[in-house]
Amino acid sequence: MHWELAIRQLCRANAATLAVWLDEKDSRYLRLSLMLICVGGAMYGAALGSWRGELQSLYVAIKFPLLLCLTALGNALINSMLAQLLGAPISFRQSLLAVLMSFALLAVILGAFAPVAGFIVLHLPGLGSRGQVLGYDFYILLNVALIIFAGVIANSQLYRLLAHVCKSHIQAKQILTAWLAVNLFLGAQISWNLRPFFGSPRLEVKFLRANPFDGSFYEAIFYIVVNRIGNKNHE
Amino acid sequence: MNNDDSSTFPPLSEEDFTLPKVQLPDNIRMMHLVDVLLKTPQQFFEHIRSEQPLLHYNIKLILLAFIGLAIYGVIMGSFTGGVQWVAVPIKIMVGTTISALLCYPSLYILAALSGADLRPAQIATLLSSALALTAILLLGFAPIAFVFTFSIQTLEFMGAIHLLLGFGSLYFGVRYLAQGLEAMDSQDSSFIKFWLIVFVVTLLQMSTTLRPILGQEDYLLTSEKKFFLVHWSESLEKLRH
Numbered sequence: 345m346h347w348e349l350a351i352r353q354l355c356r357a358n359a360a361t362l363a364v365w366l367d368e369k370d371s372r373y374l375r376l377s378l379m380l381i382c383v384g385g386a387m388y389g390a391a392l393g394s395w396r397g398e399l400q401s402l403y404v405a406i407k408f409p410l411l412l413c414l415t416a417l418g419n420a421l422i423n424s425m426l427a428q429l430l431g432a433p434i435s436f437r438q439s440l441l442a443v444l445m446s447f448a449l450l451a452v453i454l455g456a457f458a459p460v461a462g463f464i465v466l467h468l469p470g471l472g473s474r475g476q477v478l479g480y481d482f483y484i485l486l487n488v489a490l491i492i493f494a495g496v497i498a499n500s501q502l503y504r505l506l507a508h509v510c511k512s513h514i515q516a517k518q519i520l521t522a523w524l525a526v527n528l529f530l531g532a533q534i535s536w537n538l539r540p541f542f543g544s545p546r547l548e549v550k551f552l553r554a555n556p557f558d559g560s561f562y563e564a565i566f567y568i569v570v571n572r573i574g575n576k577n578h579e
Numbered sequence: 580m581n582n583d584d585s586s587t588f589p590p591l592s593e594e595d596f597t598l599p600k601v602q603l604p605d606n607i608r609m610m611h612l613v614d615v616l617l618k619t620p621q622q623f624f625e626h627i628r629s630e631q632p633l634l635h636y637n638i639k640l641i642l643l644a645f646i647g648l649a650i651y652g653v654i655m656g657s658f659t660g661g662v663q664w665v666a667v668p669i670k671i672m673v674g675t676t677i678s679a680l681l682c683y684p685s686l687y688i689l690a691a692l693s694g695a696d697l698r699p700a701q702i703a704t705l706l707s708s709a710l711a712l713t714a715i716l717l718l719g720f721a722p723i724a725f726v727f728t729f730s731i732q733t734l735e736f737m738g739a740i741h742l743l744l745g746f747g748s749l750y751f752g753v754r755y756l757a758q759g760l761e762a763m764d765s766q767d768s769s770f771i772k773f774w775l776i777v778f779v780v781t782l783l784q785m786s787t788t789l790r791p792i793l794g795q796e797d798y799l800l801t802s803e804k805k806f807f808l809v810h811w812s813e814s815l816e817k818l819r820h
Contacts (some may be wrong), residue, residue: 467806469805
């Protein structure tokens with residue numbers, strides 16, 4: 345299938361058309377989804393990292409598609425088990441493909457916004473300039489808004505596909521919620537291991553932080569909350 | 580006497596109320612194209628939908644957009660005079676083209692998300708026709724801008740007038756784009772509204788990137804990067820002092 349037609353089919357999300365993808369026995373849709381994740385994710389990653397310079401841009405262009413692929417592959421087994429537990433007629437290959445298709449749509453949407461996002465980010469007050477704080481805040485806000493927008497659309501299209509396959513909206517909702525929970529749970533941790541993505545203005549540009557596998561996202565959140573509470577008590 | 584009118588006049592069918600479908604020629608004249616964009620856009624949507632080659636139309640639409648933008652640019656440049664007579668029309672044409680190119684991928688994806696089944700070439704034609712329509716309307720606003728150019732003294736007020744006229748023209752351009760997508764099976768207009776925000780932000784940033792467009796500086800272009808909100812707040816500060 346031509347990649348352009350595949351993008352259109354993913355975006356239009358006609359459940360009957362996408363169900364054909366799931367029913368296909370060979371691996372071409374799997375490869376197509378992976379290719380879209382890599383290209384779209386790399387384009388967006390390059391725009392995301394551009395505020396800190398070319399090197400960070402290159403690093404994030406590699407790490408962003410990697411984050412999506414690792415999350416999908418890491419959860420492939422549990423996603424398939426959850427779908428079967430919740431009574432959906434979905435095999436291991438089909439559940440992996442469904443998640444990859446949803447990630448591919450996310451990457452395609454983000455990739456389509458990459459030129460505009462890159463252009464805006466390029467003109468924000470840069471590192472070391474007078475308006476650095478405004479620049480960094482707007483940069484974070486813009487990218488978080490874009491990721492939320494793309495994430496909401498990708499998941500709502502996945503829901504439509506699941507509802508078509510399961511023939512029950514309640515079942516589709518349960519499976520989507522379960523998949524979202526495990527994907528967010530693992531995705532947050534992998535993004536922690538692969539940080540920096542945004543690149544704090546106070547830290548130097550690196551592919552990975554020193555000892556990337558020491559600590560976890562959840563420990564970090566825990567200590568932030570504990571320290572905040574501790575500081576308030578001291579005040 | 581027969582009171583039943585229907586026996587003398589046969590009932591009108593739906594076809595009696597619709598205009599006959601006239602196919603657009605491959606080698607359309609410029610003025611005919613302007614007429615179609617303003618009066619019968621549905622005819623043009625039909626043409627885009629019919630899968631016919633669109634290259635000739637695209638070239639003419641882009642040319643039309645350039646003519647409109649160039650003339651309006653000359654009027655903008657006349658506020659400052661000197662080298663800006665030439666620099667502003669070029670900047671407006673280049674800036675609008677780059678903005679359209681930057682926003683084209685997101686328009687294609689958002690159109691598909693809204694349900695429209697369009698190839699990239701069809702979306703490109705729809706976008707170039709919307710830009711051509713916007714430029715035609717700017718041309719219509721040109722006499723108004725001309726009058727203000729010779730009355731207004733403050734740069735910031737002149738900028739506000741151009742923004743007002745620009746947004747007015749863009750409103751109709753985007754409305755045309757939304758109608759076009761609707762005619763091509765788009766089911767959700769919220770996506771095009773979102774794209775409009777993205778496009779306007781890009782245009783506003785482009786106007787800052789290509790500064791000075793209104794007013795005189797020592798340079799024609801600057802490499803200094805500045806976010807448009809920062810530039811606007813600095814301009815307002817100057818006005819206050």
